[in-house]
Amino acid sequence: MSEIQKLEFKNMAPGQGEAVQDLVLQSVEATQENGFTPQGRAAFQRYAAAIESRRVMGYSHELVYVCGILAGMIELKGPDRISMLYIHPDYANKGLGSRLIARAASRCAEMEPKARHLTVYATDNSINFYERVGFARSGSRKENGGIFSTLYKLSLKAKSTIPSAKLHGTPVEIFVFTGTGNSLLAAQTIAETLRQEGLPVHLRTMDEACPRTLSSECSIGLIFPIACASTYPAVWRFVQSMPAGEGREVFMAATCGGFTAGMQGPLRKILTEKGYEPIAAKAFVMPGNYNNKTLPVDRNEARVKKALLEARSFACDLLKGGLEWGGGIPVLSGFFHWLAQTRKPWNLFYKIFPISVDREKCVRCKRCADNCPAGALTLDPENYPVMNPALCQSCQRCVGFCPAGALHVPGKPAEPYRAMSYEEFKGAFK
Numbered sequence: 001m002s003e004i005q006k007l008e009f010k011n012m013a014p015g016q017g018e019a020v021q022d023l024v025l026q027s028v029e030a031t032q033e034n035g036f037t038p039q040g041r042a043a044f045q046r047y048a049a050a051i052e053s054r055r056v057m058g059y060s061h062e063l064v065y066v067c068g069i070l071a072g073m074i075e076l077k078g079p080d081r082i083s084m085l086y087i088h089p090d091y092a093n094k095g096l097g098s099r100l101i102a103r104a105a106s107r108c109a110e111m112e113p114k115a116r117h118l119t120v121y122a123t124d125n126s127i128n129f130y131e132r133v134g135f136a137r138s139g140s141r142k143e144n145g146g147i148f149s150t151l152y153k154l155s156l157k158a159k160s161t162i163p164s165a166k167l168h169g170t171p172v173e174i175f176v177f178t179g180t181g182n183s184l185l186a187a188q189t190i191a192e193t194l195r196q197e198g199l200p201v202h203l204r205t206m207d208e209a210c211p212r213t214l215s216s217e218c219s220i221g222l223i224f225p226i227a228c229a230s231t232y233p234a235v236w237r238f239v240q241s242m243p244a245g246e247g248r249e250v251f252m253a254a255t256c257g258g259f260t261a262g263m264q265g266p267l268r269k270i271l272t273e274k275g276y277e278p279i280a281a282k283a284f285v286m287p288g289n290y291n292n293k294t295l296p297v298d299r300n301e302a303r304v305k306k307a308l309l310e311a312r313s314f315a316c317d318l319l320k321g322g323l324e325w326g327g328g329i330p331v332l333s334g335f336f337h338w339l340a341q342t343r344k345p346w347n348l349f350y351k352i353f354p355i356s357v358d359r360e361k362c363v364r365c366k367r368c369a370d371n372c373p374a375g376a377l378t379l380d381p382e383n384y385p386v387m388n389p390a391l392c393q394s395c396q397r398c399v400g401f402c403p404a405g406a407l408h409v410p411g412k413p414a415e416p417y418r419a420m421s422y423e424e425f426k427g428a429f430k
């Protein structure tokens, strides 16, 4: 089986107990589980035969299908105790177990914010697997009814991370917001690397609303700048406009000057609630694009070089798994998420760094108005741009790509930054 195939996750439906029991027994048979005495093996078979009645009692069961074929199952007692996890031998070692764990950890963290751990009594043969996906031993090996097991825990709170899952869904639809090109450069590098690994990738702009329908097999990338320790309202609006996730994998990459306040946490929450499966989040430090008195050319070049190397390795790791999507800095990330959706910070940014049009320099090319993602720039009857400060998000796109330096900050020696030419910016989404 190739690594990239159609996966579907579904809750076990009434009457499916027998099929799931078969899968469990075949899996145990294939692994020649050595933590069972003969008495334990019989007890386990009885336990497996009672899956349907445990469903009725309130245990939850999530099943994974590969191209429509039942390939694995996880059973949870309450939100935080794994009581069974089995993958059919034909689909072993394909990352399905870690996907089921990642989804269970994510659901548990969202549904039960007070839960500190996901726990499991790991039988001898499964210990390597649980250790590989981040569980730590938490008790001694014990025997119960002929079955030997050891308590293992996966911390949900310490880093609040979603553990190793890899990108399976194709095509990869990468949606990008960029003010001055840094995020687009990172997105292009990630797209190119994934294509080199054989994945079809489409680069799309967040300036347009998210398509209402996405292919059921695709995975999603969201790439954007950090602003106000969060991101621009245009990006949040795009995220809100995304259709139901239906289990699609999603990763995010942000470019920043160095301070994110863990904005990936609130984003993860929204995406999880929409039904996406967050698999990886990363921020890359890029040149600052705001209020540069003079551009630190050497430092900027070094930052871009480093960030693009990191972006390349991030893309490779997306296919290997092992990346994380952290939960953000408690309180702080939520505060900035709230703040970024009000006008307060954007009004303040504009006050500190107002944008004016120098009509002497303006060549009336309309670029600024055509590309303003916030609709803050319009044209007067003579085609000179007019700024509406109440809508501006200070993303610096108009300043960065003005061919004549006509958009400027009055009274401040602020050198505009852009990571690429206007033609490269426009050509990226054709």
Ligand SMILES: Cc1cc2nc3c(=O)[nH]c(=O)nc-3n(C[C@H](O)[C@H](O)[C@H](O)COP(=O)(O)O)c2cc1C
Pocket: 177, 178, 179, 180, 181, 182, 183, 184, 224, 225, 226, 227, 228, 229, 230, 255, 256, 257, 258, 259, 260, 286, 287, 288, 289, 290, 349, 393, 394, 395, 396, 419
């Ligand atoms: C208005 C504004 C606010 C910003 N706020 C932050 C911030 O809070 N933290 C940070 O690390 N970088 C911040 N930055 C820097 C940008 O995130 C960084 O330069 C980014 O790479 C720009 O991406 P882009 O070229 O795709 O627009 C801010 C930039 C602007 C213009």
